[in-house]
Amino acid sequence: MFAIAGRRFMSTLELFGMNDLTLTILNPDLPRHERCDAQANRERILSAAAQLFATQGVSAVNMADISKAAKVGQGTLYRRFANKGELCLALMDHQMATFQAQVLAQLGRMTRDHTAKLVQLQWFLDALIHFNETHTPLLCEASQSIYFAPGTRPAPYIWQHMTVMGLLRGAVAANEIAPDQDFPMLADTILAPLQPAVFRLLRDGNGYTPERISATLQGLVGRLGD
Amino acid sequence: MFAIAGRRFMSTLELFGMNDLTLTILNPDLPRHERCDAQANRERILSAAAQLFATQGVSAVNMADISKAAKVGQGTLYRRFANKGELCLALMDHQMATFQAQVLAQLGRMTRDHTAKLVQLQWFLDALIHFNETHTPLLCEASQSIYFAPGTRPAPYIWQHMTVMGLLRGAVAANEIAPDQDFPMLADTILAPLQPAVFRLLRDGNGYTPERISATLQGLVGRLGD
DNA sequence: ATATTAATTGGACATGTGTCCGCTTATTGT
């Protein structure tokens, strides 16, 4: 378990014996006491946003609407969530944690069953595709509006990348794939079609089904093992 | 040669004997007479924008600045270019046409020299990466602000996709790769890391060099041929 | 309890995007 920018992440690295890696990324002073009115406001904001998003769609709702519905000033809203994207990420926080827990559990199970690492990777990608499918609007909003300084990456993406990297390294260790490859870059390449905006383009622009996307990606991964 | 939304594209399909395909996509009434004052304004807008972008960077310039520099009203500016993205695409129009011509010529040469289709594809991807590298700011702005209705895709992307598809089908015809694959989806997957926003993430977020991106992508393509 | 302090609040404000519409001007037909 580690934290990036205030969000919790399960570490899949435990599975790969890399637990020693220092993962102290940002935000060392997280649990600084939050004033209770502030906390109440945060919760009102989140539930108001969830409500509005559900009834009118993410893109049709603006920050002013949310602040009005939550009965706080705009300044208060922006103090908590620098933009709509951060708000969306916060709304998904719980579901992301759940998803990560499930992934961790399933990969653990597969490892105990001696399932090949590449197969685990294929399963992970499929799971990720379905997660994307469910949360496309929120994910797109988040990836659009959050600014990333050079050298920085979106918090959820770091976890995905680490997981893919871990599975690839596991595959090397199990002699499933050749070791002389650029694994960080390879992981990013594999994940590229699952970037929210690209995924939406594939789905809505091209009309591909999640199954079709999954099949092609799994085919590519399968080819990694000669 | 065909046109999408007013921009010209060289057809690489000629190389693959698919010239019969009907490519009448949109805009049948393109060369509708443009009033000469309108044309003069369009040119002033484009050169003013190019000037401002060059000196201050794409993201630092806004539409009001451009309209002021071009000495036209904002209404006029928006009449020609619905948003900054379209303006950026228009600015790249010439260079894209040049790039496409070069690609077409080189692929033709390689085909005459009996270069393997997969090698041609690798060359194409490398060329595309360098084109992206050169035009990242304009491409990102364009891909961000242009709205795409479901079933629609960005104009430059269609050409890229067609080219990759053509080369893949060529590779099938030459027995370089297996025929039982989902080629449209595969082409999109290969191109995913080159989507402007993803490419920028790879470059700036992760610090990968264009060469590194190219190498990994070429490695993947190489694996397509067993 | 009360004073002190520091976080929090909320609306006014600054900026950017994109639309609207009355006025102007180039083009076309006579």
Next chain:
DNA sequence: ACAATAAGCGGACACATGTCCAATTAATAT
């Protein structure tokens, strides 16, 4: 040359995002 007319023009306006800061209020120390 001269209407007639359709296209083009441009600034005011509507709306969204995000910032700022004076006033308020919760937490802490006395």
